[in-house]
Amino acid sequence: MARYHGTPKRGHWSSRLGFIMASAGSAVGLGNIWKFPYITGMHGGGAFVLFFLICIALIGIPLMIAEMVIGRHTHKDPVGAFRTLAGGPWSMVGWLGVTAGFVILSYYCVVAGWAVNYLWLAIKGTFGGGHIQQVPELFSSLLASDLSQLFWQALFMGATIWIVLGGVSDGLERASKLMMPVLFLILIVLTVRGLFSPGGPRALSFLFTPNWRMLDAAAMLEAMGHAFFTLSLGMGAMLTYGSYANERTNIPNVAITVSIMDTCVALLSGIAIFSIVFTYGMAPAAGPGLVFKTLPILFSQMQGGTFVAILFFLLLVFAALTSSISLLEVVVAYYCDEKKWQRRTATLVMGFLIFLLGVPSALSNHLLADVHFIGGRNFLDSIDLVATNYILPLGALFIAIFTGWVMTTRVARGEIEKGTVNFHFYPLWHFLIKYVSPIMVAILFLSKIGLI
Numbered sequence: 001m002a003r004y005h006g007t008p009k010r011g012h013w014s015s016r017l018g019f020i021m022a023s024a025g026s027a028v029g030l031g032n033i034w035k036f037p038y039i040t041g042m043h044g045g046g047a048f049v050l051f052f053l054i055c056i057a058l059i060g061i062p063l064m065i066a067e068m069v070i071g072r073h074t075h076k077d078p079v080g081a082f083r084t085l086a087g088g089p090w091s092m093v094g095w096l097g098v099t100a101g102f103v104i105l106s107y108y109c110v111v112a113g114w115a116v117n118y119l120w121l122a123i124k125g126t127f128g129g130g131h132i133q134q135v136p137e138l139f140s141s142l143l144a145s146d147l148s149q150l151f152w153q154a155l156f157m158g159a160t161i162w163i164v165l166g167g168v169s170d171g172l173e174r175a176s177k178l179m180m181p182v183l184f185l186i187l188i189v190l191t192v193r194g195l196f197s198p199g200g201p202r203a204l205s206f207l208f209t210p211n212w213r214m215l216d217a218a219a220m221l222e223a224m225g226h227a228f229f230t231l232s233l234g235m236g237a238m239l240t241y242g243s244y245a246n247e248r249t250n251i252p253n254v255a256i257t258v259s260i261m262d263t264c265v266a267l268l269s270g271i272a273i274f275s276i277v278f279t280y281g282m283a284p285a286a287g288p289g290l291v292f293k294t295l296p297i298l299f300s301q302m303q304g305g306t307f308v309a310i311l312f313f314l315l316l317v318f319a320a321l322t323s324s325i326s327l328l329e330v331v332v333a334y335y336c337d338e339k340k341w342q343r344r345t346a347t348l349v350m351g352f353l354i355f356l357l358g359v360p361s362a363l364s365n366h367l368l369a370d371v372h373f374i375g376g377r378n379f380l381d382s383i384d385l386v387a388t389n390y391i392l393p394l395g396a397l398f399i400a401i402f403t404g405w406v407m408t409t410r411v412a413r414g415e416i417e418k419g420t421v422n423f424h425f426y427p428l429w430h431f432l433i434k435y436v437s438p439i440m441v442a443i444l445f446l447s448k449i450g451l452i
């Protein structure tokens with residue numbers, strides 16, 4: 001029975017609310033505010049959004065429940081969890097997750113660093129007063145300066161390390177409980193503002209009127225892949241967060257709440273951003289530059305633009321920070337649980353090494369711009385491609401197969417029904433995780449690697 005309680009030194013959430021806030025913090029990130037609006041814009045809106053919601057419900061929620069169940073049952077890091085439950089080659093799934101955390105965080109800090117830089121520019125008033133001409137140049141001059149990118153990357157990584165040093169309840173949980181409510185507040189202000197602007201109604205019809213002709217196979221795959229990334233699934237982040245939960249916690253309830261919160265943030269960001277885009281007659285399909293290149297132009301033209309810009313980039317930085325701490329936590333949990341390192345040592349050493357791996361990403365747009373890796377991509381785009389298109393779907397596939405086919409019903413059902421009077425949906429969950437998720441994820445993975 002000892003393993004049900006883990007080692008006494010291990011951290012844990014101080015309350016169910018803390019667990020929910022930290023997990024929602026991990027889920028809500030650059031994926032919601034930067035990526036979701038621009039991929040929705042590129043795929044024509046409505047139908048893409050609807051298919052994305054179906055993926056969240058059919059694959060995302062069951063998989064989040066599965067990860068949290070594995071974590072809470074073992075009270076271990078991803079490697080230790082799979083070793084405890086099955087051993088042998090299954091430990092590799094944990095390894096894949098820890099590696100993904102290491103790799104994703106290295107460049108997540110670079111992109112988040114851009115957001116911190118924009119927050120600083122907004123505070124300095126750069127986006128006020130209608131200096132439209134300079135705005136597009138800001139992004140290219142940031143990318144052309146190796147030193148400033150390294151500076152903002154280091155600053156963001158420092159903040160991430162500082163929070164993780166604080167531990168589970170005093171670091172991760174406290175930071176998320178502080179930042180998430182502010183984030184929701186800012187988002188609601190921006191959404192209401194957007195809805196009452198001239199472009200508001202068009203934003204709503206763009207997002208919620210399905211245009212089925214735009215929903216091709218590529219769009220469906222993009223929507224499914226994004227469902228994992230946005231819910232922090234496929235690499236053991238939700239598994240690690242679940243390992244800090246107590247036996248009274250109702251896991252399905254937490255997973256559903258977190259997924260709904262993440263989806264709401266994505267949809268509200270979409271409404272806020274497309275309202276501005278349509279109000280100023282911009283193209284919704286502007287691509288990855290939407291947040292950094294398009295929006296600041298609009299801020300510079302609108303009334304109170306400086307204030308709106310500060311709110312917007314504060315939102316982006318907070319969202320990124322509550323996600324980056326969960327990425328670092330996966331790596332730190334592994335060194336603490338498996339290698340018996342002190343939390344302090346693990347956080348400082350791994351944080352520094354991850355920063356070093358991020359350096360080529362920070363330099364990839366200028367100093368290393370001519371060094372090409374996968375398909376002519378620079379370093380940052382290459383490891384982003386490997387991590388989100390290959391490692392996360394592969395990890396998600398293994399986790400679904402493991403939970404549906406390897407883990408015994410007794411363990412899974414027992415874990416799911418803890419803290420509930422009666423979870424009536426167990427058979428539905430079991431069916432989704434055993435058949436629907438593996439098949440859909442396998443299709444996604446095989447097509448990503450070009451086999452179908």
Ligand code: PFF
Nearest residue numbers: 027029030031229230232237
């Ligand atoms: N869910 C985060 C986002 O939407 O930005 C990204 C992420 C965080 C992915 C943590 C994976 C992870 F483990």
Ligand code: NA
Nearest residue numbers: 027029031230
């Ligand atoms: Na997200």
